[in-house]
Amino acid sequence: MHLDLFATVLTIHNLAYQGTFPPDVLPVLGLPWDLFNLEQMEFYGKVNFLKGGLCFADRITTVSPRYAREVMTPLFGCGLEGLLARRAGVVHGILNGVDYGEWSPASDPFIPAHFSADAMAGKAACRAALVEKMGLSDGPGPIFGAVGRLAAQKGFDLLASVVPEMVALGARVVILGTGEALVEDMLARCAIPGKVAVRIAYDNALAHLIEAGSDFFVMPSRYEPCGLNQLYSMAYGTLPIVHAVGGLDDTVVDVDEDPDQATGLKFRTFTAEALLDRVRRAISLYGDPERLQKVISRAMAQDYSWDVAARKYLTLYEELLESRRVGQAQ
Structure with a gap:
């Protein structure tokens, strides 16, 4: 099995939570020391797992279009804005969805009376x-x-x-x-x-x-x-x-x-x-x-159902796999 046949997508939910650990975690995970550099997994003297993912993922998504832009700025980038700005071409924002099976006033079991836009x-x-x-x-x-x-x-x-x-x-x-x-x-x-x-x-x-x-x-x-x-x-x-x-x-x-x-x-x-x-x-x-x-x-x-969000993720996955297939054929 060739890993280069696969494509990876990393989704950022909240960039503030990055997973930073002492450098000696690298050999424990079987990762080479040459990843411990400023351009890859090193982050203020520690190993930053999220930074590594952002470096190596084929595509990066965030959970909204505006947040995709915000994470490339110092105000919201949590120290990773430079890396994300350099990879802006692979960053996409896709809104989360709502499970209307749980959150619908027409059927919610936790409320005393049901209603809808037509019957309020x-x-x-x-x-x-x-x-x-x-x-x-x-x-x-x-x-x-x-x-x-x-x-x-x-x-x-x-x-x-x-x-x-x-x-x-x-x-x-x-x-x-x-x-x-x-x-x-x-x-x-x-x-x-x-x-x-x-x-x-x-x-x-x-x-x-x-x-x-x-x-x-x-x-x-x-x-x-x-x-x-x-x-x-x-x-x-x-x-x-x-x-x-x-x-x-x-x-x-x-x-x-x-x-x-x-x-x-x-x-x-x-x-x-x-x-x-x-x-x-x-x-x-x-x-x-x-x-x-x-x-x-x-x-x-x-x-804002998951049907809408899922279609956008599916389109992203299909485009990414197609680009990988084209790349392998060349």
């Missing part, structure tokens, strides 16, 4: 169930949900900094997740009976209810290779509010940047004021039910 009554029942479960007060303002890994990368520290202002604007907030102790503590201190509910836990059923029962879903990530919750949110008619990075920027269309195609709201500078501006805009949109419903309907019509 069930969403009100989900909202009422969320209010009751999380001890929120009744009120005219919207509910903002947030679920995820409670980490600085996910921007939950930024969210914590604006929660008091959100409440002052009439919002109610529900936050669920576990993560970094410092961020967990920041969020726990944001809790206000009836107005801000914070659950430091992993709870899949509650995550589904928050997606179904909230009016808006906040994802203020510092960087986000793809993101999935904004895709779940759109499927559940819960408009995402996202920092315009990575897959968040690829998948959400802002209500002011492109009103006719809008599916949510985006802020482009990672500041409290920029996030609050979109929160204010969301509250304004919530007060315009006719326009709000148009955006919700458009969001729910989006198709």
Whole structure:
């Protein structure tokens, strides 16, 4: 069997996690010492497994088109931006997909009532169930949900900094997740009976209810290779509010940047004021039910299924194998 008949594709999910080890790991793995150089696997005196993969893979994919561009910049490249820029011709961005068998408001077993874009009554029942479960007060303002890994990368520290202002604007907030102790503590201190509910836990059923029962879903990530919750949110008619990075920027269309195609709201500078501006805009949109419903309907019509992503991967694999066959024939 000749290895040169095979082709390899390496997919970057999150470039920050690279797998670095002391140099003496090379002989343990049966790898030659001549790989320990700046152009291949050496990285600040250690062996970097991801760097090695990026050097030798025939194609490199990331989990969104924008992240494919971002990893070639110092801000997002995690020290590997130069290598990725040199290999830009083989780097492709393909969005992750959603399993709509698990994340569909029409069949979700974790929510009290089902609904769809054509029959939205069930969403009100989900909202009422969320209010009751999380001890929120009744009120005219919207509910903002947030679920995820409670980490600085996910921007939950930024969210914590604006929660008091959100409440002052009439919002109610529900936050669920576990993560970094410092961020967990920041969020726990944001809790206000009836107005801000914070659950430091992993709870899949509650995550589904928050997606179904909230009016808006906040994802203020510092960087986000793809993101999935904004895709779940759109499927559940819960408009995402996202920092315009990575897959968040690829998948959400802002209500002011492109009103006719809008599916949510985006802020482009990672500041409290920029996030609050979109929160204010969301509250304004919530007060315009006719326009709000148009955006919700458009969001729910989006198709981010694995069928779409799989076809793109299949095309990439077929093109790569064909180029390998042509190369072998020459």
